[in-house]
Amino acid sequence: MADLSLRQVRKSFGNLTILHGVDLDIKSGEFVVFVGPSGCGKSTLLRLIAGLEEPSGGEIGIAGEIVNDVPPSQRGIAMVFQSYALYPHMTVYENMAFGMKIAGESKAEIDRRVRQAAEILQLTKYLDRVPKALSGGQRQRVAIGRAIVRNPRVFLFDEPLSNLDAALRVATRIEIAKLKDTLPNTTMIYVTHDQVEAMTLADRIVVLKDGRIEQVGTPMELYKKPANLFVAQFIGSPA
Numbered sequence: 001m002a003d004l005s006l007r008q009v010r011k012s013f014g015n016l017t018i019l020h021g022v023d024l025d026i027k028s029g030e031f032v033v034f035v036g037p038s039g040c041g042k043s044t045l046l047r048l049i050a051g052l053e054e055p056s057g058g059e060i061g062i063a064g065e066i067v068n069d070v071p072p073s074q075r076g077i078a079m080v081f082q083s084y085a086l087y088p089h090m091t092v093y094e095n096m097a098f099g100m101k102i103a104g105e106s107k108a109e110i111d112r113r114v115r116q117a118a119e120i121l122q123l124t125k126y127l128d129r130v131p132k133a134l135s136g137g138q139r140q141r142v143a144i145g146r147a148i149v150r151n152p153r154v155f156l157f158d159e160p161l162s163n164l165d166a167a168l169r170v171a172t173r174i175e176i177a178k179l180k181d182t183l184p185n186t187t188m189i190y191v192t193h194d195q196v197e198a199m200t201l202a203d204r205i206v207v208l209k210d211g212r213i214e215q216v217g218t219p220m221e222l223y224k225k226p227a228n229l230f231v232a233q234f235i236g237s238p239a
């Protein structure tokens with residue numbers, strides 16, 4: 001069964017249509033990358049899935065339930081953005097624990113999950129530091145940790161590496177690839193305009209252009225059989 005399904009999902013702002021009837025099924029545990037040029041509607045699509053925007057039409061299903069009317073906090077989704085707003089006065093530990101504290105989790109459960117996430121992300125040494133005392137890559141890992149501790153069913157990443165310099169981008173990308181192996185049952189959707197990130201991370205790639213899906217396939221399928229010139233150029237296939 002599909003973990004996430006989009007049926008004719010549309011979005012307009014005023015009379016400007018940003019997404020024109022997107023249809024897509026994502027399986028449980030799949031790592032799917034949405035790729036496409038700036039402005040094609042990638043972030044809008046993620047925000048619709050997360051429930052941060054309402055679709056103008058169509059249906060969004062998670063685990064077999066239509067969630068159009070389900071508030072973001074009850075969708076089992078966690079989102080990591082490019083600008084990782086950490087609380088500056090809190091330690092790494094407190095930053096990761098904060099959401100669970102609010103949700104009323106026990107101290108022992110909070111501690112267990114924070115330490116587990118820190119282990120996965122190699123942040124154990126930094127739990128007592130404040131964000132200011134961390135590198136950009138470490139801060140982004142804390143932001144990812146904050147999402148992991150919530151045990152999301154679906155993990156959404158919106159260009160999480162775009163604020164990092166080239167070397168850190170590679171290191172953090174490798175970290176995210178490991179995350180995919182560590183959390184094999186978590187469905188992950190990863191937005192980027194970077195072809196290399198898409199080709200190296202994805203089980204399947206969804207190529208978007210002007211609010212429409214141009215092609216869906218494995219990196220190899222897109223590379224070998226691009227549906228059109230746009231996909232070929234974007235993926236970098238030999239034409």
Ligand code: ADP
Pocket residue numbers: 013018036037038039040041042043044045
């Ligand atoms: P991407 O993430 O692929 O770069 P976005 O989803 O952010 O693209 O934006 C797609 C288009 O929708 C852009 O033209 C953007 O200006 C427009 N857009 C996004 N959010 C809003 C909004 N709240 N109001 C009006 N236009 C918006």
Ligand code: MG
Pocket residue numbers: 042043044158
């Ligand atoms: Mg965007």
